[in-house]
Amino acid sequence: MMVDHLRGWQVLLYKEILRFWKVGLQTIAAPVLTAMLYLLIFGHVLGASVQVYPGVSYLAFLVPGLVMMSVLQNAFANSSSSLIQSKIMGNLVFLLLTPLSHWGWFGAYFFSSLLRGLVVGTGVLAVAAFFVPLSFFSFAWVLVFAVLGAGLLASLGVVAGLWAEKFDQMATFQNFILVPMTFLSGVFYSLHSLPPLWLQISRFNPFFYLIDGFRYGFFGQSDVSPWLSLGVAASALALVASLALYLLKIGYKIRA
Amino acid sequence: MTVAIDIQNLRKHYAGASSPALDGVSFAIEEGEFFGLLGPNGAGKTTLINILAGLLSPSSGRIAVQGVDVQAHPSAARRLLGIVPQELVFDPFFTVREALHFQSGYFGVQHNRAWIDDILQGLGLADKADTNMRQLSGGMKRRMLVAQALVHKPPVIVLDEPTAGVDVELRQTLWQFVSDLNKRGHTVLLTTHYLEEAEALCGRLAMMKQGRLLALAATSQLLADCHSQVLSFKTQQTLPAALAAGARVTGRIVHLPLLPGHTLEATLKTLREAGVDITDLEIRKADLEEVFLRVMAGQGMGHNLADERAEGDAA
Numbered sequence: 001m002m003v004d005h006l007r008g009w010q011v012l013l014y015k016e017i018l019r020f021w022k023v024g025l026q027t028i029a030a031p032v033l034t035a036m037l038y039l040l041i042f043g044h045v046l047g048a049s050v051q052v053y054p055g056v057s058y059l060a061f062l063v064p065g066l067v068m069m070s071v072l073q074n075a076f077a078n079s080s081s082s083l084i085q086s087k088i089m090g091n092l093v094f095l096l097l098t099p100l101s102h103w104g105w106f107g108a109y110f111f112s113s114l115l116r117g118l119v120v121g122t123g124v125l126a127v128a129a130f131f132v133p134l135s136f137f138s139f140a141w142v143l144v145f146a147v148l149g150a151g152l153l154a155s156l157g158v159v160a161g162l163w164a165e166k167f168d169q170m171a172t173f174q175n176f177i178l179v180p181m182t183f184l185s186g187v188f189y190s191l192h193s194l195p196p197l198w199l200q201i202s203r204f205n206p207f208f209y210l211i212d213g214f215r216y217g218f219f220g221q222s223d224v225s226p227w228l229s230l231g232v233a234a235s236a237l238a239l240v241a242s243l244a245l246y247l248l249k250i251g252y253k254i255r256a
Numbered sequence: 257m258t259v260a261i262d263i264q265n266l267r268k269h270y271a272g273a274s275s276p277a278l279d280g281v282s283f284a285i286e287e288g289e290f291f292g293l294l295g296p297n298g299a300g301k302t303t304l305i306n307i308l309a310g311l312l313s314p315s316s317g318r319i320a321v322q323g324v325d326v327q328a329h330p331s332a333a334r335r336l337l338g339i340v341p342q343e344l345v346f347d348p349f350f351t352v353r354e355a356l357h358f359q360s361g362y363f364g365v366q367h368n369r370a371w372i373d374d375i376l377q378g379l380g381l382a383d384k385a386d387t388n389m390r391q392l393s394g395g396m397k398r399r400m401l402v403a404q405a406l407v408h409k410p411p412v413i414v415l416d417e418p419t420a421g422v423d424v425e426l427r428q429t430l431w432q433f434v435s436d437l438n439k440r441g442h443t444v445l446l447t448t449h450y451l452e453e454a455e456a457l458c459g460r461l462a463m464m465k466q467g468r469l470l471a472l473a474a475t476s477q478l479l480a481d482c483h484s485q486v487l488s489f490k491t492q493q494t495l496p497a498a499l500a501a502g503a504r505v506t507g508r509i510v511h512l513p514l515l516p517g518h519t520l521e522a523t524l525k526t527l528r529e530a531g532v533d534i535t536d537l538e539i540r541k542a543d544l545e546e547v548f549l550r551v552m553a554g555q556g557m558g559h560n561l562a563d564e565r566a567e568g569d570a571a
Binding site for chain 1: 359369
């Protein structure tokens with residue numbers, strides 16, 4: 001057995017990976033398909049009329065945004081849904097009775113969700129390659145922002161999974177916070193095409209920096225400096241990961 | 257002997273509750289004991305176990321497992337404990353064997369296949385090892401809860417009403433397996449509603465009500481201290497007032513403890529004089545149910561908690 005060679009927290013990580021892998025049609029294939037639909041529809045409707053960066057077609061511009069959006073959504077969905085399902089089913093008690101530390105819990109949910117985000121992102125990218133010729137300005141930047149984005153949302157998923165007591169609270173969090181932040185982050189457009197007020201508001205959205213920095217890795221062009229984006233993304237990750245760790249440490253809503 | 261579970265002046269007051277769930281409970285369970293914790297719903301048994309498990313913090317007081325304080329050193333304490341939760345919960349993603357290997361791994365126990373096979377065999381789960389847990393019957397899920405609690409070979413095993421609503425076969429399988437573990441030195445703490453189980457299995461018993469400990473003694477001592485025999489019979493009629501007070505009536509069946517000063521002869525005479533027709537007369541020794549009901553009704557036991565404390569102080 002695989003688990004015979006793993007430490008406690010690694011067993012939980014392995015279990016969490018197996019959990020989404022076993023239902024891969026729903027957790028990997030479905031989000032890849034969704035992203036493809038976006039690409040087809042927006043690419044076809046707007047493809048000819050919009051050009052964001054000189055020399056970059058709208059379809060090519062759209063790909064990194066959609067990949068990052070899929071990474072973010074799936075990293076979040078993994079940790080948040082695993083936790084809330086376990087809470088509602090009651091089987092979280094099997095973990096609560098173990099000696100696993102808050103670091104162990106966090107590590108397992110973090111890395112499994114990070115992995116799912118990256119797997120789905122890779123899937124979207126691979127399928128997009130059939131539609132658009134892909135090229136990388138700097139693969140290192142692509143990878144750094146993908147990992148930061150997946151990590152940030154994996155951590156946020158832990159926070160939301162601990163906080164939410166019911167599925168509809170989780171849906172509220174997703175629909176009223178996560179979806180607006182994602183769609184208003186420049187997945188489908190460049191920030192410079194926005195009216196000044198929106199532009200100002202978008203600068204407070206950490207997702208914008210993730211997508212802008214990610215896109216820089218593809219085209220070598222971005223709305224703000226990739227170093228600024230790196231700073232913002234890393235700080236947001238540190239902040240949310242610390243919060244998740246703290247909540248796990250005090251047993252927020254899971255130990256009374 | 258060393259102490260397996262040491263509970264000192266444990267209190268728990270839930271926010272908004274009018275009375276405490278645990279109101280200063282103290283007792284100790286020795287290593288190797290098969291200990292029963294009895295009490296009606298709301299007595300505080302599960303609260304106590306949840307504090308022991310580290311799922312709940314006490315308002316005050318302390319619990320230690322083999323000398324390890326569960327508040328100060330939760331991880332170390334959890335390694336020593338195998339807790340079977342009361343709720344029938346399971347992880348629908350995995351098979352029986354997968355779940356047991358994971359649970360073992362969380363405790364850092366590697367290469368545990370032999371012991372996991374033993375557990376599966378002992379609990380009658382061997383032929384379900386590769387079945388997904390959502391396909392298990394209720395009874396099988398209950399066995400799985402026990403299996404998951406035992407996977408890291410904990411020295412102290414806690415079973416919170418493990419036989420609530422399960423069939424006779426499982427109860428026998430389960431008790432056989434747990435008794436074997438007890439004989440091999442594992443301490444067992446059991447809460448149950450089935451008094452005959454407690455009577456058959458537990459060497460010592462504690463009885464709780466409304467967050468307080470009412471009695472604590474060896475099972476044999478509790479039964480002996482009930483110092484009475486019980487007259488059981490059937491009748492359609494109402495008992496005379498002198499006897500009705502002490503009797504327990506279920507439909508037509510009457511259980512009448514023979515209190516000191518009431519001989520069998522005198523009791524029968526009272527019944528005869530009242531014109532009560534009785535059938536199926538039986539005389540037997542008091543069982544735990546009588547003890548339990550008497551303790552819950554607040555009638556003092558010969559060997560009650562005050563005596564136990566006094567003995568403890570003297571020792």
